[in-house]
Amino acid sequence: xxxxxxxAIVVGAGMAGNAAALTLAQRGLKVLQLERGEYSGSKxxxxxxxxxxxxxxxxxxxxxxxxxERHLVEQRFWMMDDRSHTGLHYRxxxxxxxxxxxxxxxxxxxxxxxxxxxxxxxxTVLCETTVTELAQDAYGKxxxxxxxxxxxxxxxxxxxxxxxxNGLLGTRAGLRKRPTPDKVxxxxxxxxxxxxxxxxxxxxxxxxxxxxxxxxxxxxxxxTGMGFIYANKECISLGIxxxxxxxxxxxxxxxGLLDRFKRHPSVAPLIEGSEVKEYAAHLIPxxxxxxxxxxxxxxxxxxxxxxxxxxxxxxxxxxxxxxxGRIAAEAIFQVKSRKDPMTAENLALYKKMxxxxxxxxDLKKYKxxxxxxxxxxxxxxxxxxxLVSKAMQNFLRVDGTPKVEKxxxxxxxxxxxxxxxxxxxxxxxxxxxxx
Amino acid sequence: MSIEPSVRVEDKLFYNRYLVDAGRAHIKVxxxxxxxxxxxxxxxxxxxRCYELNGNGQVEITVDGCIECGTxxxxxxxxxxxxxxxxxxxxxxxFKFG
Numbered sequence: 001x002x003x004x005x006x007x008a009i010v011v012g013a014g015m016a017g018n019a020a021a022l023t024l025a026q027r028g029l030k031v032l033q034l035e036r037g038e039y040s041g042s043k044x045x046x047x048x049x050x051x052x053x054x055x056x057x058x059x060x061x062x063x064x065x066x067x068x069e070r071h072l073v074e075q076r077f078w079m080m081d082d083r084s085h086t087g088l089h090y091r092x093x094x095x096x097x098x099x100x101x102x103x104x105x106x107x108x109x110x111x112x113x114x115x116x117x118x119x120x121x122x123x124t125v126l127c128e129t130t131v132t133e134l135a136q137d138a139y140g141k142x143x144x145x146x147x148x149x150x151x152x153x154x155x156x157x158x159x160x161x162x163x164x165x166n167g168l169l170g171t172r173a174g175l176r177k178r179p180t181p182d183k184v185x186x187x188x189x190x191x192x193x194x195x196x197x198x199x200x201x202x203x204x205x206x207x208x209x210x211x212x213x214x215x216x217x218x219x220x221x222x223x224t225g226m227g228f229i230y231a232n233k234e235c236i237s238l239g240i241x242x243x244x245x246x247x248x249x250x251x252x253x254x255x256g257l258l259d260r261f262k263r264h265p266s267v268a269p270l271i272e273g274s275e276v277k278e279y280a281a282h283l284i285p286x287x288x289x290x291x292x293x294x295x296x297x298x299x300x301x302x303x304x305x306x307x308x309x310x311x312x313x314x315x316x317x318x319x320x321x322x323x324x325g326r327i328a329a330e331a332i333f334q335v336k337s338r339k340d341p342m343t344a345e346n347l348a349l350y351k352k353m354x355x356x357x358x359x360x361x362d363l364k365k366y367k368x369x370x371x372x373x374x375x376x377x378x379x380x381x382x383x384x385x386x387l388v389s390k391a392m393q394n395f396l397r398v399d400g401t402p403k404v405e406k407x408x409x410x411x412x413x414x415x416x417x418x419x420x421x422x423x424x425x426x427x428x429x430x431x432x433x434x435x
Numbered sequence: 436m437s438i439e440p441s442v443r444v445e446d447k448l449f450y451n452r453y454l455v456d457a458g459r460a461h462i463k464v465x466x467x468x469x470x471x472x473x474x475x476x477x478x479x480x481x482x483x484r485c486y487e488l489n490g491n492g493q494v495e496i497t498v499d500g501c502i503e504c505g506t507x508x509x510x511x512x513x514x515x516x517x518x519x520x521x522x523x524x525x526x527x528x529x530f531k532f533g
Contacts, residue, residue: 036524043503045533103493107533128525148523166505168521179509186506188482190447191532235532244509248473249481254482259442279447281482281504 006032008332009145010123011131011169013040014045015318016304017162018114019058019325024160025121027333032154033123034147036130041111043280044164045189047230047237048172049212050105053320058326059117063099067109068212069232071100074203076268080217080227081389085266096209104210104230104237121300125268134173134300142173142299158299158332158342159246162325165283175300176293179308181248182374183224183287185217187241188254192274196234201314202270203231209243214315217385219261224286224377226315227261229270236271238262241284243374252283284317285310289367296347297352301328309359313366320359329351368433379426444484448500456526460498462507463518474516477507501507502528 010021013035021033037043049072055062074091095101119125133145135153144155162168165184170176194202203211215227225242240254240261247254261267285291285308292308297302303309304321311320331350332342340346354360373380389409414423462485464474474494477486483500486507496517508519521527 036521038525038529041533042529043527043533046532048533108530109532111533115448130521130524132520152483166503166508168519178512181509184509185506186480188483201486220529244480244506247506248476248510251479253479255442255444255484257449276447276450278450278530279502280451280533281506283505283509326444 005173006030006154007105007336008032008158008160009034009154009156010160010162011145011164011305012164012167012305012306013115013118013125013127014044014113014162015035015111015114016306016320016321017160018111018118018161019322020162020329021118021123021125021327022058022114022121023077023329024332025118025123026219027329028335029333031123032156033125034129034131034145035115035125035127038265039112039127040115040125041255043109044107044111045280045317046107046318047189047228047239048105048107048110049230049315050110050317051099051316052099052103054319054322058322065113067105067113069104069106070205070208071095072102072208072212073205075212078213078215078217079385079388080215080266081218081386082218083265084389084393085215085217086385086388086392091211093287097263104232106211106232106428116341120296126392131169134169134375136173137234140298145169150216151267152342155211157336158301160325160328160332161300161302161306162304162321165285165308167302167306170293170302170306174308175297178285179283179285179291181245182243183285183291183370184244185241185284185286186244186247186254186281187239187284188258188279188281189237189239189277190258191278192236192271193234193237193277194236194271194274195414198273199231199234199236205231208233215261219257219264220381221250221257222378222382223247223250223252224373225257228315229267235277236274238267238271241409243286244283245374246377246426259428266389285381286311286312286370288312288370288372289360292363296343299342301332301347301350303328311361311362312365313369316362323356323357327359329356364435366433372429372433376426376429379418387414444482445500448483448502451500451502452529452531453499454526454529455499456522459523460496461520461522461527462496462498462501464494464496465516466517467493467516471511471514471516473511473514480506480510482506518528
């Protein structure tokens, strides 16, 4: 047993765990961070887009040495059917600024850098150590953790659970429920390597400019899901994810879905000739506001994906992770500064501070969206993309048909597929959930 | 409609690095005579195709190619069909890019 007692133990070295450990160490607390991978990042999977604002709050000058890929100057949204896509592209030279707002990153490399900052701030980081359970006293108060190292019980005043979307410890200790198949998506991703110039030519980029494509439609075969294509410096991250419950219901395979997406006529030319160097899979919290579990208790707090903090609509997760990790650490620091014990009553400060931040405000705004997307998945991911594609093609194809008739055809196809009440109902439900 | 080329997951897993903890499977399937619907769904839902049907119609798991996503835990742990733990520290999939 490690005799030393710590002010805080942070379980996990992803975005949330690193943000928490860094903040705690910066405030002078004695911190132990435990990570099961061989280094921070070796078990972490994300698209990935990094949001500068949330990282600046932790490491203001991160641009000096962080391993960043490309700063984003363009975002493309694609609504896809089997042979086409209807796109909305936004590109602005304003994004070519001194301090860009969003970057693509490669998590294994980025997290390794982030972890170095955590060590430099004074935290003890112990890798290749799997925490197997929480140590609790007779009253259920969390007093530390047990690990897979020999005699591995370690004590601390508070444990920060940053164990990720599939965290076992909180569930094993009865602090929160295991996520259900309708509340998490399974995403699979490949890393496609190409020469830098090829990527820049294919995506219309110069220097370190970057772009991302978020795609939805028939690629998810009627399931609730999305595809993505992110340009890095010398590789493309390409993936697709759908709700686990939908995979379970339909019997679709994740790799089958990924390969169809890759073969789509709009996608195939972008990755042609690439060399794949990794295949990864990861769960993504999709339950939104209503899926957030109890966030604190006697001697513990939970942050990041483990707390299901993910904005499915804006595809934001890592920034909610970083922010919740930082806020939890600040709350712990405040309790500690007052020389108060790490009780549930005192740690409630974390939830109060999180409620006041963009994290909970954003999730609350879209609280009805996950259920709507799930129950209406056939319409939103199959019917509408096909209708839009037909409408666009009808609009663009010049074949001597009078425009009045063309419009009638398009109009009728919508009514036939969804009926008047269906169309109005969908518009109403979408607007209400977005509000 | 074109015929779907079959996707070989084994080829995909070949890109990855693993440190296999021989003899210590981190996921275990509960012995059964007839698999539950949850367990059967893993034959398709597992992104690394770790789950296979044996000659007797039972579901078996080989964890060597597991990418530790947790999908089977979400689907099958509740019903007691599987026991799910993370591999020991340092073992399992080692992502180069993540």
